Amino acid sequence: MGTFFSISVVVVVVFFLCFVHSTDYAHALTAPSDISALKAFKASIKPSSIPSWSCLASWDFAAADPCASPRRIHFTCGLTCSPDSTRLTQITLDPVGYSGTLTPLLSQLTQLHTLDLADNYFYGPIPSSISSLLNLQSLTLRSNNFSGSLPSSIANLKLLQALDLSRNSLSGFLPGAMDSMSGLRRLDLSFNRLEGSIPRLPPNLLELALKGNSLSGPLSKSSFDGSTQLEVVELSENSLTGTLRSWFFLLPSIQQVNLSNNSLTGVEISTPAAGQSDLVAVDLGFNKIQGYAPVNFAAYPLLSSLSLRYNRLRGKIPLEFGKKKSLRRLYLDGNFLIGQPPATFFGGQGQVSGSFGDNCLWGCPPSSQLCLPNQKPSSICKQAYGGKPKS
Known part of the structure; x- marks a missing residue:
């Protein structure tokens, strides 16, 4: 009797567990x-x-x-x-x-909110049907071999907050309707083969990275209309041309700018209203910028890093740069700057790192790292100024 009862209990328990398991699975x-x-x-x-x-x-x-x-x-x-x-x-x-x-x-x-296939070897086009993922918030296809154009239908993803398609082989133009992506906060399309100009940007964008493409033409103010929250702009290694106008550095939230390795020929800098600006770092190196070193950068209260290296700047290093206490990195090498650098850079405190080398300066202390590499030969400096450069 006892044995039969025990067996019965075991059978019931096993049946119950199987029933629960099958119910849960269903x-x-x-x-x-x-x-x-x-x-x-x-x-x-x-x-x-x-x-x-x-x-x-x-x-x-x-x-x-x-x-x-x-x-x-x-x-x-x-x-x-x-x-x-x-x-x-x-x-x-x-x-x-x-x-x-x-x-x-x-x-x-249709309920997918994250798609991350980064750092693999996916290839071929990005299907336009991806625009049906209306709940998608993060799309990361970084470091693959995707090719073809960026589907214009991607602008339908209104809830998308982060889009990273960097380091692929995408070509063609940026979709003109990107400004309708009201949820987008971070956009990285760096190191592709994109060309043309920058369309109007999504209004709530915080970070824009388009470096290492073939974007061309001048930066248009219309592209940045409504970009009141934009903090980081990374557009280096493209083919941008023309003069960078003063409105750009007056974008209300701008903090970091990298436009190095382009073909910009000029830069206009206006003093920020009431000294209000969050600008911290600017890199305009390796362009074709002419004229005097833009002294108004010294009016940006938080600026700590400035690179204007390897352009075509002339004249003296502004005294205002030497007085700017927030400045920690200053690269002016590879230009045609003349005169004697402000003595405040050589006070022995080592506050500023960078380089004033490969210019036409004199009186730059050879013991200072700031004065490396050596200045240009006087023959090149004379030729650049049509004779002996004046102090």
Whole structure:
């Protein structure tokens, strides 16, 4: 009797646990549309590029459901599901060298808010159907081999906050409707093959990075209309031309600017109203800027780093630069500056680092690191000034 009772209890307990498990699994089933999208996503990746220990290797649709838990063997990483375990909300692949194309069927993952495939070998175009991911907040395809143009339909992603497509092979022009992406805060399209001018920017953008492309023409004020929150502008290594007008440095939130390695020929600097500015760092090195060193930079109260190296500047180093207490880095090398540098730079306190070398200065103390490399030969300086440069 006792043995029969014990066996009966065990059977009941096992049946109960199986019932609970099957019930939980039934409620954990991922939406069929999400499963078909994931299957297509994995099928578009070359099997030879999927290491046995990687996230994708654990995606076994025959053995488990993507959102079922616990994930001890299958779907161990790379995916995040909604609280009710029915929809995919995040795909974040490990950077192990996956190689393949991006399937248009990803558009079925309509609850996805994060897609991160960075540091792999995905190639081919970015499908325009990605614009159907209306809940997407972060799109990171950095350091792959995507090519073709940036789909204009990407402007439909109104909730997108961060877009990083840097270090690919994207070409063509920037979409003209990018200003409609009202949620975008960070945009990085650096190191691609983009060309043309910069369209009007999203109004709430904080950081803009477009370095290492083939953007051309002058910077237009209309591109930055409404950019009241823009803090960081990284446009180095392009083909921008013309004069950088004073409105640019008066953008209300601007803090860091890098426009080095372009073909700018001039720069206008206005004094900020009531001395109010958050500008901290400016790099205009390796352009073709002519004229005198822009003294009005000294009126920006927080400026600590300024580079105007390897341009075509003439005249003396402004005394105001030597009096500016916030300045910590100053690069003026590779110009045609003349005269004697302000003595305040050589007070022995070592407050400012940088270089005044490769100019036409005299009286620059050879013992100071600021005076390296050596000044230009006098013959070059005379030729640049049409005779002996005047002090």
